[in-house]
Amino acid sequence: MPSSVSMPIGQAGAAPRTATGRFYRRFGLFERLQHGGMMFAFIGCALSGLPLLFPYTGWARTIAGLMGGFEGAALVHRACAVLMAVVFFAHILQFLWRGLAAGSLLTVLWGPNSLVPQWKDVLDIRDHMKYFLGKGPRPQFDRYTYWEKFDYMAVFWGMFIIGGSGLVLWFAEELSPWLPGWAFNVATLVHGHEALLAVGFIFTIHFFNGHVRPEKFPMDMVIFTGRLTEHELREERPLEYERLKREGRLAAIEATPPGAGTLAFGRLIGGTALVLGLITVVLILYGLFTG
16 A cells, blocks of 8 residues: 555656655555545534534524535534544554454554554653753654644544434434433533534644644645655654664655645645634634624
């Protein structure tokens, strides 16, 4: 799969290196498609679900009207929820496949390449806080930082909490003989409030970490191109860089620079998502303070 999106420098037909130096492959095509599908589904769920939470506002009626009314918004919401579930289960299957190929799930659950939080992440949080206060050096990160792992684990929390409560509401009639009435009231509260929290977090904290912080502004293109420069790898993930260098695996992931078309497409998709997210945050705040 990785070879389908990049080719090692030095092979026939390889593009010359740019002034930024070497590029290395960070994400394969399947990972980027997963992120794209999850991003599209999440924004779709947000834009179709928020009008149901703030039906008393003018903007909610306008957005719902663009989808054919509140019934149309509910249909869009469910379609995006299905897409999100498909992406989620595709990721789980990929995870199981990697574990099977490696001979043990432990190899993908633990270690420097795992997205599961580990003791080092606790130490990194402590050291990062000390760094922010000028009390120590910046911690050395590996392939994934603690905030990236937090974002990743939040998806699992959301799929079970938001997804589970959403299914109860979706199939309320079928489940009514089996569940007490108060269960549907709880599902309504949990689904709405947890979704509101998720939307607020993704469109503020996640967007800031991914795009708005000074070293990435105005946008981090790695999830769209699958590649990062040698400078980014050495500066942002020094432990991964040193490990790959020590193991002699850097050459295997060296890649061609992303093309102009790929960069333009990534900026278009990412920029659109960023603008929609920030507008959504403003609308949420307006709905909360005027309700």
